[in-house]
Amino acid sequence: MSTSHSEPVASVEVAPSARKAIAPWRRLLSAFLESKLAVVGLVGLVLILLVAIFAPWLSPQDPFDLTQIDIMDSKLPPGSESYTGMVYWLGTDGQGRDMLSGIFYGLRISLTVGILSGFFALIIGTSVGLSAAYFGGRIETLIMRIVDLQLSFPAILVALILLAILGRGVDKVILALVIVQWAYYARTSRSAALVERRKEYIEAARSLALSTPRIIFRHLLPNCLPPVIVIGTVQVANAIALEATLSFLGIGLPVTEPSLGLLISNGFNYLLSGRYWISFFPGLALLLTIVAINLVGDQLRDILNPRLQR
Amino acid sequence: MSVFILRRLMQSLVLLCVMTVIVFAGIYAIGNPIDILISADASQEEYDRAVRALGLDLPLWEQYFVFLGNLAQGDLGKSFVFNEPALQLVLSRLPATLELAFAAMLISITVGIPLGMWAGLRPDGIAGRSIMAGSILGFSLPNFWQGLMLIMIFAVFLQWLPAGGRGPTASFLGMESTLFSAEGWSHLILPALNLALFKTSLVIRLTRAGVRETLLLDYVKFARAKGLSTGRVIFVHVFKNILIPLVTVIGLELGSVIAFAVVTETIFAWPGIGKLIIDSIFVLDRPVIVAYLIVIVLMFIVINLVVDILYSVLDPRVRLADMKS
Numbered sequence: 001m002s003t004s005h006s007e008p009v010a011s012v013e014v015a016p017s018a019r020k021a022i023a024p025w026r027r028l029l030s031a032f033l034e035s036k037l038a039v040v041g042l043v044g045l046v047l048i049l050l051v052a053i054f055a056p057w058l059s060p061q062d063p064f065d066l067t068q069i070d071i072m073d074s075k076l077p078p079g080s081e082s083y084t085g086m087v088y089w090l091g092t093d094g095q096g097r098d099m100l101s102g103i104f105y106g107l108r109i110s111l112t113v114g115i116l117s118g119f120f121a122l123i124i125g126t127s128v129g130l131s132a133a134y135f136g137g138r139i140e141t142l143i144m145r146i147v148d149l150q151l152s153f154p155a156i157l158v159a160l161i162l163l164a165i166l167g168r169g170v171d172k173v174i175l176a177l178v179i180v181q182w183a184y185y186a187r188t189s190r191s192a193a194l195v196e197r198r199k200e201y202i203e204a205a206r207s208l209a210l211s212t213p214r215i216i217f218r219h220l221l222p223n224c225l226p227p228v229i230v231i232g233t234v235q236v237a238n239a240i241a242l243e244a245t246l247s248f249l250g251i252g253l254p255v256t257e258p259s260l261g262l263l264i265s266n267g268f269n270y271l272l273s274g275r276y277w278i279s280f281f282p283g284l285a286l287l288l289t290i291v292a293i294n295l296v297g298d299q300l301r302d303i304l305n306p307r308l309q310r
Numbered sequence: 311m312s313v314f315i316l317r318r319l320m321q322s323l324v325l326l327c328v329m330t331v332i333v334f335a336g337i338y339a340i341g342n343p344i345d346i347l348i349s350a351d352a353s354q355e356e357y358d359r360a361v362r363a364l365g366l367d368l369p370l371w372e373q374y375f376v377f378l379g380n381l382a383q384g385d386l387g388k389s390f391v392f393n394e395p396a397l398q399l400v401l402s403r404l405p406a407t408l409e410l411a412f413a414a415m416l417i418s419i420t421v422g423i424p425l426g427m428w429a430g431l432r433p434d435g436i437a438g439r440s441i442m443a444g445s446i447l448g449f450s451l452p453n454f455w456q457g458l459m460l461i462m463i464f465a466v467f468l469q470w471l472p473a474g475g476r477g478p479t480a481s482f483l484g485m486e487s488t489l490f491s492a493e494g495w496s497h498l499i500l501p502a503l504n505l506a507l508f509k510t511s512l513v514i515r516l517t518r519a520g521v522r523e524t525l526l527l528d529y530v531k532f533a534r535a536k537g538l539s540t541g542r543v544i545f546v547h548v549f550k551n552i553l554i555p556l557v558t559v560i561g562l563e564l565g566s567v568i569a570f571a572v573v574t575e576t577i578f579a580w581p582g583i584g585k586l587i588i589d590s591i592f593v594l595d596r597p598v599i600v601a602y603l604i605v606i607v608l609m610f611i612v613i614n615l616v617v618d619i620l621y622s623v624l625d626p627r628v629r630l631a632d633m634k635s
Binding site for chain 2: 163164264276279
């Protein structure tokens with residue numbers, strides 16, 4: 001919330017003489033690297049992304065390839081060996097699939113859904129928010145009423161209702177997540193733009209008779225970006241968690257797209273008989289992903305928010 | 311003050327109307343109920359008769375008013391599965407959810423505020439830092455997985471607590487609740503804890519941020535300069551000021567706790583409205599889905615209204631600003 005009153009970072013705090021010497025992004029980078037925890041988060045996040053991208057090459061087994069799976073290997077505890085000599089480091093699930101491979105592929109699906117929905121929500125929400133702030137008047141009031149209305153309901157409830165209407169499916173989950181998230185971007189970008197639009201450079205752009213889209217996207221947008229980026233990181237983490245929750249409840253992704261949430265849901269049935277690994281390890285992967293994103297997001301918020309720089 | 315409340319009431323009524331339109335449009339979008347209700351080999355004549363009997367031949371706006379009229383009489387149709395009036399069904403499950411939500415809020419307030427104040431007063435101490443690290447973890451833990459892990463640890467491995475279900479209820483002052491029986495508590499504690507963890511983290515962060523910001527303000531310095539004891543400064547002067555954001559958020563979060571109960575109830579087989587809605591979505595029990603939506607929307611509107619009024623009582627500036635606009 002405090003992110004909403006950000007000033008353009010480059011103009012704050014840097015003395016005029018120092019402005020040329022240190023490029024703003026480099027200053028940001030060194031500020032980011034100050035926190036060890038944030039660096040750990042960033043490294044973790046990069047590793048997770050690499051695993052997700054290269055899942056087919058890293059996984060010991062292709063969980064979609066039925067010829068590689070043996071039902072005789074089902075529900076093996078972590079570290080056990082199949083008779084072909086392959087070691088299941090994280091055990092196997094109810095169908096005899098290697099958990100480690102399942103998690104690698106699951107990460108891929110979870111991250112894709114989370115990032116895609118975050119990306120679309122960012123574009124839609126930010127455009128709406130900036131336009132609302134720039135044009136003002138009735139349009140702004142109407143848009144912000146809708147945003148307030150939606151934000152007064154918890155995300156999970158909105159998503160639940162939408163998916164009850166839409167049904168299951170990858171596209172439907174992404175659509176529901178975008179609808180859930182756009183309002184956060186709209187509110188954040190609007191409050192940043194409200195501060196910016198009164199500044200001289202906007203007035204200058206206007207007096208040059210630049211077109212409205214050009215002013216909004218070339219002049220207003222870059223200066224409103226810092227708080228939007230902060231919200232963006234947090235929202236991607238939220239989207240991943242929300243998708244996992246919905247898939248766990250059985251109203252999210254279809255069983256043909258086994259995201260981490262679905263893997264955990266499969267393990268739920270075996271949990272009470274003590275076979276913890278089927279839902280424990282996918283959950284751990286989900287947790288690590290969310291923690292890594294949140295650590296990065298926390299540090300970004302701290303360095304991009306001039307109010308905290310004392 | 312009464313003008314303020316009246317205005318908020320009017321706004322809530324408008325909101326309620328808007329929500330009924332959305333819910334109505336939502337049901338309309340799900341599809342034609344005739345296809346579910348009537349057998350596939352029915353003749354065209356029977357089909358037309360059913361359409362007329364259900365009022366589906368009327369124009370859309372007329373159907374909406376019929377829906378509104380029925381709603382005003384509390385009639386939302388019968389559940390396809392339970393063959394009970396849908397609204398009654400939802401209301402009969404509500405106490406179990408409220409019980410869970412209140413237990414969770416109680417935990418998050420009694421644990422969160424003291425920890426948050428500690429972390430705010432000593433932000434650089436080991437305890438303060440660990441509290442904050444813990445709260446980041448609390449935010450990041452996926453709620454459903456955390457529930458599974460609680461079951462795994464306390465019900466499967468340690469076997470201290472039951473894995474699910476609602477315990478026996480006992481009656482106290484005319485209220486029927488598991489809170490009044492020992493076995494009921496043993497069933498309640500895990501789901502309540504699961505629901506509370508996220509909110510506790512939130513309360514910790516809010517309290518800490520509030521304390522840190524307030525400590526820098528002039529009036530606190532002045533209170534200190536007057537020679538008031540540290541305890542009085544913290545518990546009277548600082549505490550009063552951080553209450554405003556806390557009350558708002560705790561109030562608003564009550565609604566989200568009820569919404570999030572969907573997950574916890576599913577995991578712990580807790581027979582509340584959350585489990586009911588998930589089960590109903592699976593079998594497309596439309597009247598129950600609609601009844602749930604209406605009840606939850608109404609609850610949110612009431613909660614928002616109460617929070618707004620409380621807020622204006624706590625902070626007169628809000629009231630004044632609203633009057634001017």
